[in-house]
Amino acid sequence: MTNNYVKLLVQFVLLILAQVLILNQVSVFSYAVPLLYVYFIIKLPVNFNRSLTQLIAFILGLSIDAFTNSYGINSAATILVAFLRPYIQKLFFSLEDFDDVVPSVSKLGAGNFYKYAVSMVLVHHSAIFLIEYLSLRDASSLLLHIGLSSVLTLLIVSALESFSYKQRARNERR
């Protein structure tokens, strides 16, 4: 149990560092910015305490905001996605069947997991860029930002997933 929490904390810190030190410097076509830190919310166990999820999301978003000096933008979007997480999960699989399971390709199956991950990433990115623009005057560039960034984030998520999938398979073989 403690081990789990330590693991989560390490993940948390690593994701924040990766986000602010590496990923925030990436800007493909000047539109696509990968916002990988939402991966932490995606990977929290199913049926994790909802209020606690939101609190974690707040701290996560606020830490990112502290580095990018954009207080409120990332945290608001991350809290929103944490709040919606159970409802999105309910759309694709039964919460009871996967109680306390860490969502992953191997556990949920690729279809379920990617449907869930894509929805989460899209909600999160839409929220972030909507808050950043706060108007629909430049709708095309807003949509480009949301779309390209989501694609990039999902690419990295799938890379990480396949990596852990292979690792687990190797462990099981042993």
Place this chain on the structure above:
Amino acid sequence: MRNLIAFLVRNSSWFVFIILEGICVFLLYQNNSYQRSIFFNSFNEISGRAYYFSGSIKTFLNLQTTNEELVQQNGKLEQQVLALENILRKQAQDSVKVNAFLKDSLHREMPYDFVVGHVENNSVSQINNYIVVNKGSKDGIKPDMGVVSTSGIVGIVRNVSTNFSLILPVLNPKFRQSCKVKNTNSFGTLSWEGKDSRYAILDELPRHQIVKKGDTIITSGFSSIFPEGVLVGTVEGFNKKTDDNFYNLKVKLFTNFYNLSFVRIIKNDLTKERQALEMEVQNDK
């Protein structure tokens, strides 16, 4: 109480969500100038609309009082207008005189003097129209003096008694006056065809002259009765006869004969001298 706590616990995620998002919005507003400006502008818009709405309701509720105030003000203004009209009527005679003198103040020294008269009788609808004015030989009026109003030509003094004089207006078939188109030197004869009191005819104007609709007609000054440049009217239409070398212009008169009340009678000190000279030439023939 227990129910309340149970309710709070059951829906805690909602409250946490709302509280945390509230904090985020506060942070957003505090730290990001762009987002703040947009918040500010939209709140401004909303409050502006609310004020506009409440203002229009207030205006509507106040219509009764506003109406009463307006009626009162209207009454006051009407009274003022009546008082001013009274004063105006008293001073009109003087102002006519002043206008007459101001008009030619830049011109050469005028041999003309004016006597202002009030119209006592006036007809416009008969064939032979006459105007009676309350100035006569007592005031130095003699036959063949020109008569004008503030807006334009009126007529010529025909007969004079001690206190009254009879004027032959433009609206009489016997009336003839030499007139010209302003800024040209070609002249014709003004007469009346006996139909409409608003229009007269300018005849015998040479056809080589270019005349446009709306051109101003003035007296030519060739007769000693009127000085040059007394306003007559504007060209309203043409009546070009094919076998004729002259224009026949329809002239809209400036003077409104229907509501004529004051006229100026032009005294020309040199009339006599000039007429005597002209008579001499004619007698020589």
